[in-house]
Amino acid sequence: MLVVWDMPKTRRSEHVTLKTIAEATGYSVTTVSRALAGYSDVAERTRKLIVETAEQLGYQPNITARQLRQKRTNTVGLILPTFSPRFSDPFFSELLAGIGNQAALSRYDLLISTQAPGPDELEAYRRIAGGQRVDGLLIVRAREQDPRIKYLQEIGLPFVVFGRSHLDQDYPYVDVNGELGLHVLTKHFIGLGHRRIGYISAPPDLTFAHLRLSGYRRALEESGIGYDERLVVIGDLTRRGGAQAAENLLALDPRPTAIIAANDLMALGVMEALRRKGLEPGKDVAVGGFDGVPESEFASPPLTTMRQPIYEIGQRICQMLIRLINGEHLAERHVLLQPELIVRQSSGQPIPI
Amino acid sequence: MLVVWDMPKTRRSEHVTLKTIAEATGYSVTTVSRALAGYSDVAERTRKLIVETAEQLGYQPNITARQLRQKRTNTVGLILPTFSPRFSDPFFSELLAGIGNQAALSRYDLLISTQAPGPDELEAYRRIAGGQRVDGLLIVRAREQDPRIKYLQEIGLPFVVFGRSHLDQDYPYVDVNGELGLHVLTKHFIGLGHRRIGYISAPPDLTFAHLRLSGYRRALEESGIGYDERLVVIGDLTRRGGAQAAENLLALDPRPTAIIAANDLMALGVMEALRRKGLEPGKDVAVGGFDGVPESEFASPPLTTMRQPIYEIGQRICQMLIRLINGEHLAERHVLLQPELIVRQSSGQPIPI
DNA sequence: GTGAAAGCGCTAACAG
DNA sequence: CTGTTAGCGCTTTCAC
Numbered sequence: 001m002l003v004v005w006d007m008p009k010t011r012r013s014e015h016v017t018l019k020t021i022a023e024a025t026g027y028s029v030t031t032v033s034r035a036l037a038g039y040s041d042v043a044e045r046t047r048k049l050i051v052e053t054a055e056q057l058g059y060q061p062n063i064t065a066r067q068l069r070q071k072r073t074n075t076v077g078l079i080l081p082t083f084s085p086r087f088s089d090p091f092f093s094e095l096l097a098g099i100g101n102q103a104a105l106s107r108y109d110l111l112i113s114t115q116a117p118g119p120d121e122l123e124a125y126r127r128i129a130g131g132q133r134v135d136g137l138l139i140v141r142a143r144e145q146d147p148r149i150k151y152l153q154e155i156g157l158p159f160v161v162f163g164r165s166h167l168d169q170d171y172p173y174v175d176v177n178g179e180l181g182l183h184v185l186t187k188h189f190i191g192l193g194h195r196r197i198g199y200i201s202a203p204p205d206l207t208f209a210h211l212r213l214s215g216y217r218r219a220l221e222e223s224g225i226g227y228d229e230r231l232v233v234i235g236d237l238t239r240r241g242g243a244q245a246a247e248n249l250l251a252l253d254p255r256p257t258a259i260i261a262a263n264d265l266m267a268l269g270v271m272e273a274l275r276r277k278g279l280e281p282g283k284d285v286a287v288g289g290f291d292g293v294p295e296s297e298f299a300s301p302p303l304t305t306m307r308q309p310i311y312e313i314g315q316r317i318c319q320m321l322i323r324l325i326n327g328e329h330l331a332e333r334h335v336l337l338q339p340e341l342i343v344r345q346s347s348g349q350p351i352p353i
Numbered sequence: 354m355l356v357v358w359d360m361p362k363t364r365r366s367e368h369v370t371l372k373t374i375a376e377a378t379g380y381s382v383t384t385v386s387r388a389l390a391g392y393s394d395v396a397e398r399t400r401k402l403i404v405e406t407a408e409q410l411g412y413q414p415n416i417t418a419r420q421l422r423q424k425r426t427n428t429v430g431l432i433l434p435t436f437s438p439r440f441s442d443p444f445f446s447e448l449l450a451g452i453g454n455q456a457a458l459s460r461y462d463l464l465i466s467t468q469a470p471g472p473d474e475l476e477a478y479r480r481i482a483g484g485q486r487v488d489g490l491l492i493v494r495a496r497e498q499d500p501r502i503k504y505l506q507e508i509g510l511p512f513v514v515f516g517r518s519h520l521d522q523d524y525p526y527v528d529v530n531g532e533l534g535l536h537v538l539t540k541h542f543i544g545l546g547h548r549r550i551g552y553i554s555a556p557p558d559l560t561f562a563h564l565r566l567s568g569y570r571r572a573l574e575e576s577g578i579g580y581d582e583r584l585v586v587i588g589d590l591t592r593r594g595g596a597q598a599a600e601n602l603l604a605l606d607p608r609p610t611a612i613i614a615a616n617d618l619m620a621l622g623v624m625e626a627l628r629r630k631g632l633e634p635g636k637d638v639a640v641g642g643f644d645g646v647p648e649s650e651f652a653s654p655p656l657t658t659m660r661q662p663i664y665e666i667g668q669r670i671c672q673m674l675i676r677l678i679n680g681e682h683l684a685e686r687h688v689l690l691q692p693e694l695i696v697r698q699s700s701g702q703p704i705p706i
Numbered sequence: 707g708t709g710a711a712a713g714c715g716c717t718a719a720c721a722g
Numbered sequence: 723c724t725g726t727t728a729g730c731g732c733t734t735t736c737a738c
Contacts, residue, residue, distance in 0.1 A: 130413030
């Protein structure tokens with residue numbers, strides 16, 4: 001009987017390790033390792049032979065082994081709540097762009113994981129951070145009482161936060177002044193003659209929800225208009241959520257003449273809701289947002305918003321994190337940026353007195 | 354002399370390992386490992402003690418060590434050319450959303466790396482794939498002669514491609530029928546009465562560039578209009594690139610009455626360029642795109658486009674990859690989806706004969 | 707039921 | 723200059 005000795009379909013070719021090269025060249029694994037690492041105490045002849053052999057064999061160092069040994073991964077972690085920010089939130093994609101490109105500059109990779117919010121939230125953090133898969137973590141969408149910050153501080157892993165939290169501890173962060181931002185934005189609409197300005201706030205566990213809301217409130221109170229809680233509803237930061245919230249506001253009598261949303265995505269939803277009711281955004285009801293995502297510019301009408309430099313923030317928190325990982329001192333541990341008012345057509349015309 | 358024995362500022366608290374637990378409980382590392390892994394051959398009493406101790410000490414398994422040992426990472430890799438697709442390309446963010454959420458379903462993490470295109474491109478692949486940091490890779494923006502596909506096939510690492518390549522080898526992919534897509538889209542404009550239809554193509558190393566271009570060409574030839582290469586320019590897939598390309602097309606005499614771009618981002622750039630010249634998109638010049646990114650809907654005027662289900666494609670390629678990693682059989686190794694024509698206002702009105 | 711021993715692939719301390 | 727030894731933290735035979 002003829003046995004056909006099939007070349008096994010190796011799912012992956014046998015891996016070339018330092019040992020393979022050691023055997024091929026007759027040197028020890030140690031020397032091979034040092035030669036490839038470029039140590040100066042290896043004879044030039046030897047180094048050359050080893051390097052050439054390695055190339056010939058297509059050697060690639062096993063990063064996992066190296067990580068285990070060096071206790072260093074050259075990886076930055078980012079864990080996303082499965083909702084908010086949604087992956088496909090343009091806000092998030094800008095942020096990720098900044099983070100990713102900055103990480104690449106320092107030859108860091110990015111480990112991204114997702115985790116549904118809730119009681120198990122820290123699970124992912126324990127797995128990734130506690131499991132030593134990354135050298136540091138970025139925290140986005142900081143919350144009032146943020147267990148993630150507490151946890152990372154506890155285990156002593158470097159991290160940088162986008163946003164602020166109401167904790168006693170000190171931690172490095174970058175944030176945009178949302179209180180000021182909403183104050184400026186609300187004043188803008190007041191300046192246009194609006195007196196009934198609706199506000200769609202964010203989920204109250206998010207720190208920025210309070211800050212932005214209080215900026216809105218302060219502007220109204222300073223202007224002698226006063227704060228009316230009936231004009232404030234909470235949205236979930238999505239477009240659909242913004243539309244729903246807007247419907248509630250539009251059901252008021254008299255209805256608001258302007259609606260501000262805590263983020264652009266909801267503001268876009270507001271415009272949808274207006275249209276569905278036969279109202280024209282920027283004409284029948286003025287609309288304002290917060291973030292300055294690309295869509296805000298292309299919306300029709302283009303959306304008035306407070307721009308925050310999301311891409312740059314991504315770069316910055318990533319850079320800060322890598323510095324921390326390398327034990328460098330941070331010149332600025334707490335960065336508070338000013339958002340910029342961008343007036344577009346959704347502001348509409350000044351209301352005649 | 355009083356020596357103050359400072360508690361060292363441990364950058365991270367000493368790590369609890371199996372050994373720690375072994376010492377604390379008096380059992381061996383082996384037994385601890387098995388107890389925590391839930392093996393049945395551990396005495397219930399023992400198991401309980403070990404599990405409780407582990408919890409008390411806040412044990413987290415070192416994932417790196419586990420990966421090294423098991424030769425499995427539960428991680429899917431994705432390497433992005435530093436340009437095209439830009440991180441902040443909405444197309445990419447949608448895709449990532451699908452990939453990420455699907456990966457999470459199977460409890461996989463995502464390793465994202467960036468690499469400037471060019472001769473060193475394979476470097477990143479060698480590092481990540483050859484370095485065994487991931488169990489499989491996703492390839493996006495397939496090219497005519499795609500060295501990445503060749504390489505991964507060579508080393509035998511599971512991978513799935515979004516797009517197709519012109520290689521002899523067989524490989525699993527998901528793609529959208531771009532030839533058909535541009536045929537449909539071009540016919541749409543021809544149906545509206547257009548005879549001079551400009552086309553902004555994509556960089557020719559990308560496979561889809563040819564497919565879409567040939568769909569455009571076929572539609573023109575079938576309709577007896579004929580293909581005029583002067584009406585075709587190449588753009589770099591960015592908004593700015595689209596605007597530049599459009600300027601070239603608009604300099605023609607007579608200028609095209611419609612302009613189709615190979616992707617939405619460039620089409621949005623076309624609209625910008627039109628406006629800068631005092632022309633109104635959808636009125637003076639019709640505009641069409643490809644992708645169906647969210648911005649296309651919110652553009653003004655809303656953009657006619659061929660929608661591809663990007664999010665779902667992300668899910669799908671990720672799911673296919675995870676199946677491959679698990680050695681499962683793929684029911685469909687080659688998936689070709691049909692894009693869907695979405696007619697919006699940028700199409701304009703039919704041209705009177 | 708439990709433990710000893712081996713080894714994943716790499717690097718680093720230390721000899722010589 | 724080079725090799726020996728040790729060990730990162732984990733899992734997996736294989737004995738007992």
